[in-house]
Amino acid sequence: MFQPTLPTEDPLITMHRDLARTRQDKIPAAWGMVIDLAKCIGCHACTIACATENNLPPGVVYRPVIEEEIGTYPHVARRFLPRPCMHCQNPPCVPVCPVHATWKDDEGAVVIDYEKCIGCRFCLKACPYGARTSDFGEAYSTGTPELAGVLVSRSQMERGYAKRTAPEYDKDWGDRRRASPVGNARKCHFCLHRVHNGQLPSCVTSCVGRATFFGNLNDPQSMVHRLVGSARVMRLKEHLGTQPHVFYLT
Ligand code: SF4
Numbered sequence: 001m002f003q004p005t006l007p008t009e010d011p012l013i014t015m016h017r018d019l020a021r022t023r024q025d026k027i028p029a030a031w032g033m034v035i036d037l038a039k040c041i042g043c044h045a046c047t048i049a050c051a052t053e054n055n056l057p058p059g060v061v062y063r064p065v066i067e068e069e070i071g072t073y074p075h076v077a078r079r080f081l082p083r084p085c086m087h088c089q090n091p092p093c094v095p096v097c098p099v100h101a102t103w104k105d106d107e108g109a110v111v112i113d114y115e116k117c118i119g120c121r122f123c124l125k126a127c128p129y130g131a132r133t134s135d136f137g138e139a140y141s142t143g144t145p146e147l148a149g150v151l152v153s154r155s156q157m158e159r160g161y162a163k164r165t166a167p168e169y170d171k172d173w174g175d176r177r178r179a180s181p182v183g184n185a186r187k188c189h190f191c192l193h194r195v196h197n198g199q200l201p202s203c204v205t206s207c208v209g210r211a212t213f214f215g216n217l218n219d220p221q222s223m224v225h226r227l228v229g230s231a232r233v234m235r236l237k238e239h240l241g242t243q244p245h246v247f248y249l250t
Contacts, residue, residue: 011210011223012200018215018222019198029107031190032217033201034227035082036249039211042067042080049206050084053191055166055176058138062188063203082212084203085110085131085188086236086244093123093132102185108217108245109190111169114180123185128237129244137182167193190214217245 022029042065050056050063066081087110094102094110101116102123124132141157150156165173165181170193176182191201195214199205204214215224224247227233232249 011213012205014223015200015204015213015215016198018219018224019195019200021221022216022219023198027216027219030217030245031087031108031195032215032224032228032245032247033084033087033190033204034213034224034233034247034249036211036213036227037079037081038232038249039209040065040080040082041209041211042078043208045206045208046082046203046212049202050188053166053194053202054168055161055164056186057135057176058140060133060135060186062133062186081248082203083129083131083236084246085190086129086242086246087188087190089243089245090241092126092128092240092242096122096126098122107192109192110187111189111192112181112185112187114169114173114184117180117184119183119185121185128240128242132185132187135181135184135186137176169193170196 021027044065047061047063047065051061054062056062063082063084066083068079068081069076070079071077087108091104091110094104098120099116099118102110102112105111119134121134124134139162141154141162144152144154144157146155147153163175165176168189173180194201200214204212213224213227215222217225217228219225227249228247230249233247234250235244235247
């Protein structure tokens with residue numbers, strides 16, 4: 001008789017418990033992500049959830065999903081590869097910053113201080129993963145007609161999101177038309193403003209295939225700690241010695 005082998009618990013519940021254990025037991029954090037490429041169906045839900053969470057303007061994408069063909073004809077397959085910032089242990093983007101506006105923090109995330117960043121874009125060039133983009137201050141509401149009483153009118157869009165900056169790095173950045181991060185480098189920050197409040201990154205909770213995992217690599221009981229021990233694990237461009245904190249299961 002067919003025996004279903006469904007997981008007994010949604011991985012989101014397990015990972016939320018992992019986050020709570022790190023806080024309660026005061027385990028030093030080394031945040032990491034695992035992405036199971038066999039489960040990713042290329043729906044781009046994570047890309048959209050990230051853009052919504054971080055109120056990303058045109059041209060700024062923290063988590064694209066790259067579609068690639070693998071194998072040799074006729075034995076080929078299509079694969080979807082989500083590509084956030086790798087939060088490298090040895091990040092090439094950090095030493096090139098002339099004003100020390102980016103660094104590896106003590107929880108394993110590579111962060112940016114928008115107040116210090118001068119927008120020189122050296123870090124964009126240095127990142128071997130193309131994980132950084134520039135915010136040129138654009139808005140999706142630009143050029144939208146003003147139509148009274150409809151949700152997509154320019155004034156409605158401006159009230160809804162175009163003037164607002166997401167609370168990245170646990171800070172209210174105010175009206176984005178006049179201040180940082182306009183003019184700055186931007187990238188995935190592991191949704192630290194959510195993680196510090198016991199929530200998983202937006203890309204993790206939105207993943208319909210449960211293909212993305214997040215947690216504390218230092219916690220031997222955590223889901224990510226167990227997954228990085230898999231024989232299927234790999235990291236992108238390992239030969240560069242960047243030691244990403246984002247792992248893939250092939
Ligand atoms: Fe820096 Fe790029 Fe590594 Fe992210 S992926 S830490 S931006 S070098």
